[in-house]
Amino acid sequence: MSEGEAASRVGSGGAEPRVDTPRIDISVAHPARRYDYWLGGKDNFAADRESGDAVAAAFPTIRTAIVENRRFLRRAVTHLARDFGVRQFLDIGTGIPTSPNTHQVAQSFAPDARIVYVDNDPIVLAHARALLTGTQEGATAYIDADLRDPDGIIAHPELRRTIDLSRPVGLMLVAILHFIADSDDPRGIVAHLVGALPSGSYVALTHGTADHMSAEESGVVTNASNGNVAVDLHLRTRRQFTDFLTGLDIVEPGVVPLAEWRADGEEQPRPSKEDVSMWGAVARVP
Known part of the structure; x- marks a missing residue:
């Protein structure tokens, strides 16, 4: 299914997905499941759909934004794998699998590409392990970890088995940093992750912004996004976004x-x- 087709199916509802772990709180919306809802997926619950509809009421083009975010990921991975020769990827904040995923794009150009996915939502991890299988030449791995613990990610045995940190890595931070509050030092988190990567690595970032909204619109979107949601939304300006890239080319x-x-x-x-x-x-990364 194309992204456009997926977006056109949003709102179809359907039966609730099966829940097999007590870690999942279906009474509170989760960003990954809400994202899945906007893309027309089935791995979401009533709280996710209610939150998604509230955001869409405040920001009617949210589904366009979500589809474009996936297209950015596809283009960024294409350029990194095809044009820049990157053969290893660390995708943090994976989300529920929606084709094409990072490994599918990378391995279409380089079958030996190696990808580590990171997320902290059990539904995401269950789907990742079941669906995100790569080529025989390459490798994929999945880590249950939180972006706010960069040491835990970098030191994780599964990452160390899959990725050689002495060789360039493509770090994907796509639509994830706007869920990290300033009090958790998102710029420090990015700097910490980048500091573990060798020269010749790349970082791909996307981030929500209120730069193109009125103060009233941004307030409504933020309130709608943060109401009954497991993780709050923190929109940032272009300058704040660019600060994440300090010291990089x-x-x-x-x-x-x-x-x-x-x-x-x-x-x-x-x-x-x-x-x-x-x-x-x-x-x-210079």
């Missing part, structure tokens, strides 16, 4: 609305910055 076309990042091959015209309201960039 930002590749062309720089920090741009994510729908515009190397999007010549996408359907035209591209969605407006107001409709997507997210920044995107890729940067090289």
